Amino acid sequence: MRIGELARLTGVSPRSLRWYGEQSLLRETRTSGGHREYDDDAVDRVQAIQVLFAAGVPARHVAGILPCYDTGTTTPAMVARLEEERTRLRAQAAELAATLQRLDEMVAETRLRLLAA
Amino acid sequence: MRIGELARLTGVSPRSLRWYGEQSLLRETRTSGGHREYDDDAVDRVQAIQVLFAAGVPARHVAGILPCYDTGTTTPAMVARLEEERTRLRAQAAELAATLQRLDEMVAETRLRLLAA
């Protein structure tokens, strides 16, 4: 499929898809005229990339996490890295919860200050 | 107190404290020689600013959320904005939880692919 269709199917802009290609996150072939062509698998791949981005994994690490993009190979190291990221994300979630609690306290305090005035 | 001490007490770099001043988040007076001087309250204020930053509130909104930095005034609008931010942060926490779950699924899938190989 071409880039417009992949963009439509994934909700990711053509601009971003081209960039994924540049970063070697996504395999692309070219037509004789130079237009990008993608396999059907690309849809899943793009979605996986988006999950990792949402998890705060920088693009330069994604290639080492996702199964090798031309051979489909999966290695134990990938599982390990993925688990590291999960650990990191859990920690981040915990921090966010702590921040939320501090924010709750700020709301309460600010309300009190308002009443006192 | 001067900037070095405030930095030490809050764990925020002098560079950042100067920037808070520029952004009118923090009140600073000057010695005759031009060195910044801070009230003791500044410690609390800086910590509040950090909580808001951690919650993803951009600096340009902080001034409208924290009690007015020279009069100490607290308005109902501040409480409202603070509650908006709390709502936003809760949504963000929920998204993070969803992402974490998708990451869990990815870990499981990747493990399976590894076993299958």
Place this chain on the structure above:
DNA sequence: GTAAGAGCTGACATACATGTCAGGTTCAAG
């Protein structure tokens, strides 16, 4: 073969708090 839509490249912009550096000034203790 042509018109319109889709795609191409390359470049510049963004948000934002912080790091860091250079070159100069002030402060405070001796």
Place this chain on the structure above:
DNA sequence: CTTGAACCTGACATGTATGTCAGCTCTTAC
């Protein structure tokens, strides 16, 4: 009055995926 630590300003850099624009080319249906 000197010295060393602390501070000043101003500037440039950072990371990062995405938006957007300009100018040009390819594709495809007619």
